[in-house]
Amino acid sequence: MIINHPLLGPRDSAEFTYMGDARLMDRPDPDAPDAAAAFYDYAYLRDNPAGWHRELWFHEAGDRSWLVVTRNTVTHEISAVELASDVARAQGRT
Amino acid sequence: MRYSAFRVIKEALTGHKGWKPAWRDPVPAAQYDIVVVGGGGHGLATAHYLAKEFGQARVAVIEKGWIGGGNVGRNTTIIRSNYLLDGNEPFYEFSLKLWENLEQDLNYNAMVSQRGILNLIHSDGQRDAFTRRGNAMILNGADADILSTEDIKKRYPFLNTDDARFPIKGGLAQHRGGTVRHDAVAWGYARSADSHGVDIIQNCEVTGFRIEDGVCKGVETTRGFIGAKKVGCAVAGNSSRLMALANMRLPMESHVLQAFVSEGLKPVLPGVITFGAGHFYCSQSDKGGLVFGGDLDGYNSYAQRGNLPAVEDVCEGAMAIFPMLGRARLLRMWGGIMDMSMDGSPIIDKTHIDGLYFNGGWCYGGFKATPASGFAFAHLLAKDEPHPTATAYRFDRFEKGRMIDEKGMGNQPNLH
Numbered sequence: 001m002i003i004n005h006p007l008l009g010p011r012d013s014a015e016f017t018y019m020g021d022a023r024l025m026d027r028p029d030p031d032a033p034d035a036a037a038a039f040y041d042y043a044y045l046r047d048n049p050a051g052w053h054r055e056l057w058f059h060e061a062g063d064r065s066w067l068v069v070t071r072n073t074v075t076h077e078i079s080a081v082e083l084a085s086d087v088a089r090a091q092g093r094t
Numbered sequence: 095m096r097y098s099a100f101r102v103i104k105e106a107l108t109g110h111k112g113w114k115p116a117w118r119d120p121v122p123a124a125q126y127d128i129v130v131v132g133g134g135g136h137g138l139a140t141a142h143y144l145a146k147e148f149g150q151a152r153v154a155v156i157e158k159g160w161i162g163g164g165n166v167g168r169n170t171t172i173i174r175s176n177y178l179l180d181g182n183e184p185f186y187e188f189s190l191k192l193w194e195n196l197e198q199d200l201n202y203n204a205m206v207s208q209r210g211i212l213n214l215i216h217s218d219g220q221r222d223a224f225t226r227r228g229n230a231m232i233l234n235g236a237d238a239d240i241l242s243t244e245d246i247k248k249r250y251p252f253l254n255t256d257d258a259r260f261p262i263k264g265g266l267a268q269h270r271g272g273t274v275r276h277d278a279v280a281w282g283y284a285r286s287a288d289s290h291g292v293d294i295i296q297n298c299e300v301t302g303f304r305i306e307d308g309v310c311k312g313v314e315t316t317r318g319f320i321g322a323k324k325v326g327c328a329v330a331g332n333s334s335r336l337m338a339l340a341n342m343r344l345p346m347e348s349h350v351l352q353a354f355v356s357e358g359l360k361p362v363l364p365g366v367i368t369f370g371a372g373h374f375y376c377s378q379s380d381k382g383g384l385v386f387g388g389d390l391d392g393y394n395s396y397a398q399r400g401n402l403p404a405v406e407d408v409c410e411g412a413m414a415i416f417p418m419l420g421r422a423r424l425l426r427m428w429g430g431i432m433d434m435s436m437d438g439s440p441i442i443d444k445t446h447i448d449g450l451y452f453n454g455g456w457c458y459g460g461f462k463a464t465p466a467s468g469f470a471f472a473h474l475l476a477k478d479e480p481h482p483t484a485t486a487y488r489f490d491r492f493e494k495g496r497m498i499d500e501k502g503m504g505n506q507p508n509l510h
Contacts, residue, residue: 001401012403013393013401013403014403017392018392020347020506020508021394043436043492043505044345044436044492044493044505045343045344045345046334046345046346047334047338048334048335048347048348048394049334050335050348050396053394055393071393073348073394073395073397074396074397075397076395076401
């Protein structure tokens, strides 16, 4: 698979480390009253879809940026690649 | 029809006109006591033990494609019980004991071959870890043997024992481990289950569960509604997709694992060798092909095919330890979809929905577990309580902090 890095252009996926569902960016509030249940859900449960999946890839053997890749788990086709930092900023995080 | 040497001779002399199909092709009934979803090794084994050991008369296995077309047809056929942790080792040793009597139980030649499995050791730390593992195995009634480099050279003269990075310093052997003809496992269980009255319904995909007031009443399928008092799901890599139909999210990811077989060669490799440090393991099939594999590709996939970096990684491991393999041509390679759980261990448990049961999360260790998985799941379905060797395989172990993490990797499924 080739991942079209927003800054570096097309790169071999072997340069990256796969870090799972992009929802892992949304860490629950540890001070919330239901924090234990929310962290169980966050740490252990996954949608694991057959089809389009937003996921984190860490460019470990490259510029060490984190990417959010939208990839089809049935065909391995990649439709979008974003910098995780851009995704987080778009959600209002600093 | 019982299979026997006498039968083979008789049929040979009478033009092979007496052989019958090994199982029926029944029309689904409107209602069963127990429906098992998934006609793979685990589902068919479950049906066999439900009918034969637990006296269940009205059982069906439903399969979206053909039986044995999933991971039981796509693995590297190894059986072993070399686990460390208390939650696992008794279960896998129970499985190995069932393998040892499988062919007599099924009246089917599954070519169970206890040719031994050897895990290579390259450092003092690894020797300590494997010695501990071997002791845990022995404490649970399994066999384990630490071999010296000299022993290994004698048994496997072609191994590169002097690799600069991973010199071979010994090995943990389990002589009762080995290989089994994988398709015959599915066919043998199917034939036996069918002969005990189980309906095996192929080309019948589950499209939904009928759940009323928190109770599962049956399954909606492409061949209509099939009612059941209890529904057991054993669909391996498709577990998340199936259980999503019951609005469940599972503690697992589906990953692709590739495997390879060379052209047929004369016998060169008497047992199974695993080179864990180099992500490579290998055995030789009875047809002569060297069957080998390595690590997961590492990303979520339902594609049943992988990518080249994993192929390169496996082949590098092969060439490091097993240089003669470079002279063999690759015949086939394939990928299977692994239901990778969050701690690397399986789940055999009830769900929060009455009448709905789940068996999955086998990671890449499902084949060796087939008999015990079927037995334990049948026990759970028939008696509503877990089999004594499978009490730790609970859904709630992640929430309660009772993980069974053999590799100590935490909740990252692609590292188990």
